[in-house]
Amino acid sequence: AQSVTQLDSHVSVSEGTPVLLRCNYSSSYSPSLFWYVQHPNKGLQLLLKYTSAATLVKGINGFEAEFKKSETSFHLTKPSAHMSDAAEYFCVVSDRGNYQLIWGAGTKLIIKP
């Protein structure tokens, strides 16, 4: 069975400093992995996805994530946080059998001025 664990429920960083949101997954086979962002009162937006191509995936708004099979991790990073990055972030793994999405619990990113 596949599962996703987001290690931090809240992450607080100062504007202009790096962001690290951690995600570990469990999968029986090569997974597809996604990061989605949910801003207050807005729909979910796909930040980036990994589908067995390059292990370092670049997404929108300066975010990127690295797939590390040996560590079963897919952490999301950004070199410099912006106030507009404050939102809820979800790490998601896709079930290759039926393409259902399995969601992590979410990490709330707080940006301090």
Place this chain on the structure above:
Amino acid sequence: GAVVSQHPSRVICKSGTSVKIECRSLDFQATTMFWYRQFPKQSLMLMATSNEGSKATYEQGVEKDKFLINHASLTLSTLTVTSAHPEDSSFYICSAREGTVQETQYFGPGTRLLVL
């Protein structure tokens, strides 16, 4: 990019009434649509998966007679919460997938339901 709309964005209803939520794919044909429920400060919970022209597949614990799903066309799916009760108050989100091989789902903005 692919856009999914939901209507209404917010709805308040009295206990015992039924509420219909529409989900539309605006610029692509969605062979599969998904309905999720999100409780405050929690992750998304998949309720059901619907393929155009066939009956929806409900997740364990989701009452199919309570949450009626219709996917009558390639661009429209509806979720009807029948005889709504206060415990049905939640944020309902739909998503749509183009084709059967695609993994990427495109999400609607969500509908906030409050049952009084």
